[in-house]
Amino acid sequence: MLLRPFLSASAFFSLASAAIRFLTTEDIGSIFVLDENQDNHYFIPAVPTKEVNLIGVASDTHDKFSVATSIRTGSSPLSRRFLDAQFDAFKELDDVWNENFLKTLFIGFEREVNAFFDDSGKEWLLEKGVRNLYITRGIEKPIFKKANDLNIREVSDVPPHGAWLIRTRTANRNLLRAYPVFGLVEDDHKAFTVGAIPDYLHGGFITTNFTLEHNPGVQYIPVPSRLSAWSSAEMPLAGLRFAVKDIFNVKGLPTAAGSVAWRRTYGKANITSSSIQRLIDLGATLVGKTRTSQFAIGAQPWEFVDFEYSWNPRGDGYLTAGASSSGSAVAIAAYSWMDFTIGSDTRGSIRKPAALVGAFGLRPSHGTLDLDGVIPVSEVMDTAGFFTRDPLIFESVGRNWYKESDVINRSPTLRLPKNLLYPTDQFPLANSDAQILIEKFKHLLRKHLNIVSKPINMTEIITPHFPSQSFEKFHEASLRLSRFRIWHDVGKKLFRDFVNKFGVDEILDIELDPMPNLEFRKGRQVTQSDFVEALTFKRKFSNAMDEEVFLPHSKTCADSIFIYDAAAGGRPSFRVEELNDFEGATQFVLNSLPKGSTEGPKVEQFFHYVASMGGLPEVTIPLGQVQYKSPVTGKWEWMPIAVQVVTRRGCDRVLYELIRKLAEKGIVKAVQAGTEAYVRDSA
Structure with missing residues (x-):
């Protein structure tokens, strides 16, 4: 599907130094780029997969979409060394996440004792350009010696590890909706029929067939962050x-x-x-x-x-x-x-x-x-x-x-x-x-x-176990095993069900590749007794x-x-x-x-x-x-x-x-x- 242009007034906006540009939208979700690197295309589904409560006063910080990163940890202190190691591992493991998603940072703490940021960790937050820090109960709110623009809030929970877009729920500004970010990658070797994303509402999957205006002849496959492994x-x-x-x-x-x-x-x-x-x-x-x-x-x-x-x-x-x-x-x-x-x-x-x-x-x-x-x-x-x-x-x-x-x-x-x-x-x-x-x-x-x-x-070694010690007969037995079943289980079924659905006048619309045409034709000539005989040969050979x-x-x-x-x-x-x-x-x-x-x-x-x-x-x-x-x-x-x-x-x-x-x-x-x-x- 070549997604239609996203005409909303929020199609382009800036968040600190991270600018999100939505290119297209559909019922299943939207494609966007970050201005820092417009060669990388991303996708978010239409449905959020996580909702997070902001504790305290409501905020309009995320009335529009914002980039975000989420981590969960049991380590303390939250030092420069720890944070560098964490995000170096992210870079090594994942091909979706990058540091442009650090403008908002969720950190969930998974131990009963309290965690805290040491001085090096506080410096790291400012150096990386983090603008919003959302922490769960159990992490002490960092106090800085100098004034800065870092917004720090407590949250009820955090999304799983990885890159996200977040947005405040219109009816409740204390509720953040989190949308997982997928990378879009080219299928330039035509390996795929369709891409797939989870159907978060009904279970199963939703078909994708994305193409982009600058490269309309190639399908793009949405790939999720690998960082979910850290949560599972x-x-x-x-x-x-x-x-x-x-x-x-x-x-x-x-x-x-x-x-x-x-x-x-x-x-x-x-x-x-x-x-x-x-x-x-x-x-x-x-x-x-x-x-x-x-x-x-x-x-x-x-x-x-x-x-x-x-x-x-x-x-x-x-x-x-x-x-x-x-x-x-x-x-x-x-x-x-x-x-x-x-x-x-x-x-x-x-x-x-x-x-x-x-x-x-x-x-x-x-x-x-x-x-x-x-x-x-x-x-x-x-x-x-x-x-x-x-x-x-x-x-x-x-x-x-x-x-x-x-x-x-x-x-x-x-x-x-x-x-x-x-x-x-x-x-x-x-x-x-x-x-x-x-x-x-x-x-x-x-x-x-x-x-x-x-x-x-x-x-x-194996010739004595062929029918009449003949490879031609062994080969033919194998062909009969497939031809009989492929005709009765696939070909015959397809023609019958196609006619029942579209009518006999549409039967000429069935156009088959040369080999299935041949195999169906030969399969019609294989009798039940031929199949049973071939199956007997196979069982003897297997034994x-x-x-x-x-x-x-x-x-x-x-x-x-x-x-x-x-x-x-x-x-x-x-x-x-x-x-x-x-x-x-x-x-x-x-x-x-x-x-x-x-x-x-x-x-x-x-x-x-x-x-x-x-x-x-x-x-x-x-x-x-x-x-x-x-x-x-x-x-x-x-x-x-x-x-x-x-x-x-x-x-x-x-x-x-x-x-x-x-x-x-x-x-x-x-x-x-x-x-x-x-x-x-x-x-």
Whole structure:
């Protein structure tokens, strides 16, 4: 929504040296800038989230909006050292708050003994230009030796930590209304479908789609202050921002699944998927929904009608991000203001994008979460997983989000598995520089974690468990599992409900992307008996993985982990089809081979099916980056390299522990957002 100009007489006013300029307003809130830095845009909701009583005589100080900062503390004295440390931490932790919001300062004291400002703290208040100081009972009112303009009042309570706009209630000047400040950030990589802010009146969320006059082609996402974490320390994910793939229902937000027809037919969700609600209950903050291939059916970036695919920030900007969760992958790779993003993985839709953008990504064991309120691809393979840049956030989200799952083995992991299954039928990679990173990873696993590489031919190990020992039949069984369900649960339902809502004459308005068109057509040809037969094959394969490949172990949960490459062998693959014809490039393999392939599919090209058909957990681990010659820029650019690690079903905690120890030993590092995943000197 391009917000209409805010025509009120209070659209611009000055508060001491802080000037607030309201640019636009809507029913859901207003956008403003501060004159000190008009490059930063902010948003406040229309509804205040906190009301504070001024004790004593009423005041007209805040008849118009004022900037404010709020803190809560149990420390005394309130000294320069304490205040500097507090607000230095604010700067380090938060990208919304800055010192321009210090003109009004709320301080709440959370202990029974009294607190006081020492002389250095009093000097700090004046030096920082604080004009209004609001303190709760228990803090002694500071007395100054020299006259000043500082207005000091006692208040009943203070807002949570962070940046606020405050205003006196018209009917009661002793009542201050506080509005939380959101930063507005560009979605210039088209990762999002919509932004989201909490619906403070009705619960759930409100859709945003902000654009600004100076940059009308880019959506701006409202992001809240991270400082709320200081007020919610008991919530393990407090202060972390996340976005969710647009196949998960969130109350108040539309679910489109990459389809205009689906969004028109079903509109906004009335309830939030339990998997997403759990993250919110753990303290994480939802900021929006990310793009997906239509109905989460894997497709190439050029195969779209309704919504363009998100743009991978790595390298020259034209590398593919692959698969249906690519919007979530791009959001985490492009934006430092995102902490983790949610995707779904049926046959590689988290793992492959994570490898292509250079991020940590997890497909959990099948069945770890209830997938109510999620558009299905195949309920016997669908999982809800996530992306992040930081190994510590990876461990925290994994351990907390799936904590209540009955699928995950709860026995303590006393040590990591010692066997690293290394597939010689896939390695070495086509790019020798990428293979060097794999070899280094193997060496460090042995040196620091005593995990020893065991060369195997994975094709020979798993082929006996295919129907008639045929990979083509195994591949077809997987396709039938998804095609049958995607037609009956999505396609057939959409056409029926669209006609019921809009009439049969409007059916021609349904325009689908090429891959859903193909999958729906093929899905209509899959019979119930075909589906049952494919499901039987899958169950046999899953049992074989448990009984013959990833064996149980009393101390390590699983006796081994399996590594492989889920990307393109260290070669670049592009979002523009013709670019993949350049020397050194290759078209990325999703669920079928590229058009014009002269050879049939090879097992090593589809190792991602092992976890999908086996119900196994799998993590993507970024290792480093290599150079490639860009056909777009004509320069040598950098692209990320990652490796996959798979283990026994239910042994997800092995993967959390592996990532934790790899980070602890410095074997893996947090990746950065932007063109390059690593600072080159430390890659």
